[in-house]
Amino acid sequence: YRAYRERNRARIAEKNRLWRQNNPEKERARKQRQRTSGYESAYQRQYRQTAASKYSALRSRAQARGIGFDIDRETFTYWFNEQPHVCRYCHAPVSIADASRKRWLTIDRMDNKRPYVIGNITVCCYRCNLLKSDDISFTTMVEIGQLLYKEKHGKVWNGSEWACA
Numbered sequence: 001y002r003a004y005r006e007r008n009r010a011r012i013a014e015k016n017r018l019w020r021q022n023n024p025e026k027e028r029a030r031k032q033r034q035r036t037s038g039y040e041s042a043y044q045r046q047y048r049q050t051a052a053s054k055y056s057a058l059r060s061r062a063q064a065r066g067i068g069f070d071i072d073r074e075t076f077t078y079w080f081n082e083q084p085h086v087c088r089y090c091h092a093p094v095s096i097a098d099a100s101r102k103r104w105l106t107i108d109r110m111d112n113k114r115p116y117v118i119g120n121i122t123v124c125c126y127r128c129n130l131l132k133s134d135d136i137s138f139t140t141m142v143e144i145g146q147l148l149y150k151e152k153h154g155k156v157w158n159g160s161e162w163a164c165a
Contacts, residue, residue, distance in 0.1 A: 048096060049096045051076065051077040051080040051081055052073070052077065054076075054080060054096075054105075054107060055071075055073055055076045055077065055080070058076075058107055058116065059116075062115075062116050067109075067115055067116065068114075068115025068116065068117075069115060069116045070115055070116065070117045071116055071117060071118055071121075075118060076118075079118055079121075083123045084123070085105060085123065086123070087123065087124045087125040087128055087145065088108070088122040088123055088124045088128075088142070088145070089124050089125075089128040089132070089141050089142055089144065089145025089148075090125065090127075090128055090145040090146075090148040090149050091145065091149050092125055092149070094106075094123065094124070094125045103125050103126065103127075104125065104126040105123060105125070105126075106123075106124055106125065106126050106129040107121050107122070107123065107124075108121065108122055108123075108124045108128075108129045108132060109121060110122055110138040111137075111138060112134045128141065128144075128145055128148075131144065
């Protein structure tokens with residue numbers, strides 16, 4: 001069955017699109033059943049935790065904002081899976097599915113004048129990514145992140161580890 005679907009992907013997609021177009025009330029009811037059953041949200045929560053989800057969202061946002069994006073899916077997936085889930089700036093642990101948006105894992109361009117390319121992206125928390133925006137350089141944001149960490153934990157970065165202030 002899987003091989004058949006892979007061979008006929010375009011034909012199946014077109015058939016499904018036409019069915020949805022010709023049966024809008026049934027499609028609406030189907031989507032409503034999915035929403036009320038919790039299936040859709042459970043699936044979305046699971047998908048959001050994958051590198052594929054981050055890649056698709058990042059590429060879409062870059063395209064919408066007119067920012068260059070020169071990373072293929074395989075390279076991004078490898079890079080993403082190798083990264084520690086710790087903010088590059090404030091060193092707080094980040095989560096892909098955190099209920100509090102502050103600690104969401106986001107991908108930041110270290111130099112906002114350059115496109116999304118491996119070597120110009122880093123993992124950071126949502127809060128630091130918002131704070132950095134386009135106005136603060138990477139090195140300045142690293143210093144700000146260290147101040148945030150020091151304020152919260154009373155420790156400073158000595159170049160290789162956190163030490164008491």
